[in-house]
Amino acid sequence: MNGMVIIVEDEDPVRAALVRLLQSACYTVRDFASGKDFFNNPMPETPACLLLDMQMPDITGMEIIEKLASTDVNMPVIFITGYGSIPMSVQAMKSGAREFLTKPVSPEALLAAVDEALESDRANLQHRIEQCEFTARYNLLTPREQQVLKFIIGGLMIKQIAAELAVSEITIKVHKKHIMNKMRTKTITDLVRITERLHIAQARGI
Template sequence: MGSLAAQQQTAWAFVPGAKVYVVDDDKAVCGSLSSLLRSVALGCETFASADAFLQSPEPEGPACLVLDMQLLGTTGFEVQQAMASRRRCLPIIFLTGYGTIPMTVRAMKAGASAFLTKPVGDQELLEAIHHALHLDADALACLQGQDALMALYGSLTPRERQVMGLVVQGLLNKQVAADLGTSEITIKVHRRQVMSKMQAGSLPDLVRMSERLATILPNADLPR
């Protein structure tokens, strides 16, 4: 375990704050997995029930879920479904003592990161966790980027949003002015404000921002 721990610590050095959640109603399994994860310097939190996990705070950094398929009173599929309704859905690594091909297919189609059969080797599990943490790190960065973009867009006044929506369609200042019933000089002022508040270095930058916003703000005054 010593050499394995050293190798994996190096591999995870660039995933700061990584954490693994383990949900299993078998205390022995939770204890074993917790020891393994801590031996490679990974944060770990265990839960004996799905409800306890689902009520826990959302992690701040990259994380993944190691989930037993058959829990008391519920199944891993039900937990996966509950997670899917959240804005941030952690990658799930299923563990099961009796995996079947249909179960594996169902789990993977629903977005599982891995489906492993007990007993699973340390190396195989750690590799699956390593992959899942990187998936979540990428997803988290994307969400944070979306939040930052939405904050910039939220700083615009209603009129500035109208101007932005028309400008990214390629309309000239005088065309925007005619469309909104105001002067070209006023539109120039609004346009400068839009570029400044959105931190856009050029019109193509603003267009790309608009395209991203259109996917996360369906009711925004933006071109589709």
């Protein structure tokens, strides 16, 4: 499956033509005639992009993207409009749109923009999945293990951490083993990479 494209376009002939083009390119397509219809339906849970008309009677394309920005939906947006202008395109990009296309849009330009948008969303989705997984692993650590972890990624040796926490080196080695197992890492480099993704502060001792 190539991905899902959601079309929000109030002009029936234009919307139908877009659906045919995208389906012929093997995309899954959902289409809506208004922003209201779009928001009354569930958001996709798979890689997707939004093909959005700028000018619509009920909710404008700009209002839709602003409303999306206030939620946790981070779907790439491609604007299409028959009334394009430089100020309008600048405003769209500042609002977070990935692409701004003026009607009539060539099939090649549209499909290229959709391909890039979906590839971006796939990467973003994978990043979010990994982030949730890393957070879940970190939450398995006890408070003491989290404390030891911060010293480990801060570059302290086992002996130094033991001195900082006034415990034996054997105790720290046990904590380290548990940390590596729970975080599913084999090297300190892997551990540092994950903690950087989680923005966990390092502890360097006195």
